[in-house]
Amino acid sequence: MAFVNWFKRNVVVIAGLLTLAYLLLPNVVVTVFSFNRPKGRFNYQWQEFSTDAWRDPCGVSGLCESLGLSLQIAFWATLGATLLGTMIAFALVRYRFRARGAVNSLIFLPMAMPEVVMAASLLTLFLNMGAELGFWTILIAHIMFCLSFVVVAVKARVMSMDPRLEQAAQDLYAGPAQTFLRVTLPIAAPGIAAGALLAFALSFDDFIITNFTAGSTVTFPMFVWGSAQRGTPVQINVIGTAMFVIAVLLVLVSMAVANRRKRQKA
Amino acid sequence: MTTVTEAPPAPAPVAPERKPPRKRGRWTPYLLLLPGLLWLVVFFALPVIYQASTSVQTGSLEEGYKVTWHFATYWDALSEYWPQFVRSVLYAASATVLCLLLGYPLAYLIAFRAGRWRNLIMILVIAPFFTSFLIRTLAWKTILADGGPVVGTLDALHVLDVTAFLGWTAGDRVLATPLAVVCGLTYNFLPFMILPLYTSLERIDPRLHEAAGDLYAKPSTTFRKVTFPLSMPGVVSGTLLTFIPASGDYINSDLLGSTDTRMVGNVIQSQFLRILDYPTAAALSFILMAAILAVVTVYIRKSGTEDLV
């Protein structure tokens, strides 16, 4: 009876942890198989332990080039989308203007549409314009679909900001430009950072839209896709594992720093 | 005093005797909006129009295409590819329901039961994002491999017999079956369900649970009458964020499925990038877009949460 009661009380916890395991299982597999030495071209079956791939992560031709390209595109796409999206967010929160509803729908729609539709229609446009597919078409597409997410993130932050703070700055002799630089921007920064981080992740990991707009250019997800057809090198798992570990470490370090600062100040 | 100070920044009254020097430019909002909106108009709205026009064109790659208002393309596309459409809706709906069933306990756990583990679990939910989702999807090929431990266990428990009977799996395989595709879709979009659910659950004052208990509600009643209704905004946006991308996805079907699990995304992709039949591809894409928009609109109206953005 005691066990039944315990189970009843903790059924949510158990179910939640099982879901968490489901979420993390593929990452475990990716990590384990980064130490595999597969027979043949595909790395789907465990053969024997090896650190070859870790010692030579760029050993597959084109892999690290594609990674570099993806980072480059993600950087510029983040910059563009964050800039444009932040401007839109400020306009939406701070001003009243005509056609507000239309603007809101235009921002909502890209998020409410399957990527394949956006990708296909964008390709139609590029083909009609006779644009050469490659770096620039990918960048244009990435800025387009990241934009809305930045707007949402920044808008939430700016909306929760007390308008009196800006009035206080004006009251304390800060002109419009000073007010924006010294008060508005620093306070909106976490929202802008969140939007930028999201944009980076979305752009870096995007496959569907890139698949349509890349032409023969190969980004990292395109490389992985291609290798799934031709043969998966172990190096892919190495890169995947490294990204996971770096991300977790970065988050943990930043949390530790934040905690320490809090304790010092208090 | 909030009533006065927060009164709408009324359309600035015109003071005839002097020009107020600090009235912010009437054009400022438009200048702020212009670049971003232009981007969306040119690279999002305009392409949709182009696509609509492409879908009613006829011609060939060599001779070029002309608008001939050839609506028959739609009919042909639908009659040829309706199974893929139906499959897309079925797979995406199944994945969405599974995401809700799997994601809710985890979101609830993070919001109310995790205590000091909250941040760690949160990181573990988000961190997989940083490993390319294609790599993680490929990992499912290993997990669900024929004769592997997972499939072996399911077979031993005779689960595969049941799923095979239902048509979800074939023989003693899971890979290359609908089950594998739905499993992949569920996995891929689960975080999109968990995060909005968590956000709306976290806003619920835990004292409401105590109040419900105080007012003679059993834990299960508390959940049905208090917690779940209050988490509805999260449920609505979570299901949308899962269903929409899942219905247009072609990666899971391609990597984990077979030709018998092709979804409409696969058809659009191959028509556009391999067969190069642009009108048919455009028509299919347009139908998918219209269907999704209709579903989303009806769903949002029904659930009464219009402020998702």
Add this chain to the structure above:
Amino acid sequence: MKTTEETTTAGGGDVRLTGISKTYGDFTAVHPLDLTVPEGSFFALLGASGCGKTTTLRMIAGLEEPTAGTVHLGDQDVTALPPYKRPVNTVFQSYALFPHLDIYENVAFGLRRRGIKSVKKQVEEMLELVQLGEQARKKPHQLSGGQQQRVAVARALINHPKVLLLDEPLGALDLKLRRQMQLELKRIQTEVGITFVHVTHDQEEAMTMADCVAVMNAGRVEQLGTPADLYENPRTTFVANFLGTSNFIEAEVDSTSGDDIVLKAGGGKLVLHRARASAPATTGGRILAGVRPEKISLTHADDAGDIPDGRNRITGRITESSFIGVSTQFVVDSPVCSDFEVYVQNIDRDARLVPGAEVVLHWNPDHTFGLDAAQSLLAGTVGSAGVETAEEEVAR
């Protein structure tokens, strides 16, 4: 911006509002208003939520543009100046401290914007004045409400404004701290000698702190004067009710003789000094006679003979009594007024004064004031339109 330093020392620092008004669409927040705040005074704008007091303050600060009228600081017309060019600083409601800056930088903000390089000495002195020297490197959210409030005052005062505007500065504090900060603000004002304009809905706060109070109601100044003057000589029922408690007797003018007006109410006679009637009194006309609860004495009906002559008197029966330490508050039902409130000091308590007892209420005629009878008796009471209850205030 250097000019603010110079103008501060120039004479004639009155704040003059001339015909100033503010409308939002169809809603008039402030009706055309003339008001002069003398230099160096502690001036309070008192009124209920939505009466236009904060809008008036914000027009002085430059945060709100007047629909019509002008704002002068001394001889300078500042109506067209943006807030960052006005030698005026504000202590905002809920303080509006910059969350991303520490206390030191919050206080230094105004100096730095005016291009002053060496701020250290001034900031430290100012933090000393508000007793926050130790907290300089903390962020606002690490301070208590009272400390945040003092930072807000310091941040404004360090600029030596011609006028310091305070918008409900104590609204977010609990009662005890509020009392303490009232005295503190008063001390600081005396010390720096700057004109303070203080917006509040709390009549006690206004009366404790201000030299001069303007009571506002529905976008208009209802009455202007010193706290004692407003309390003793309210000219409308709104002021009489909003500042403390008042009892009203609807009476008819029986006769006038010299400086006295004799009133007839419920069979009895009451005397009112002509100087204290704010409405014209003609024989046969109606007038509202008012008297404050603490001015009234209560005598058991059996001892009615002991009451000296020459006092206004009314009979009634006690319906409620509540003991609150320093005094006992009675509610008396009388033919002329059903809920007569009487506060009696607890010096010699008469055990017979319990609910049901027949009593005589009597007071010195000097303490009677007369108001125009053509107005609502309930204006300005808690629960009437425009006056918020304590709970509403807390909820915010």
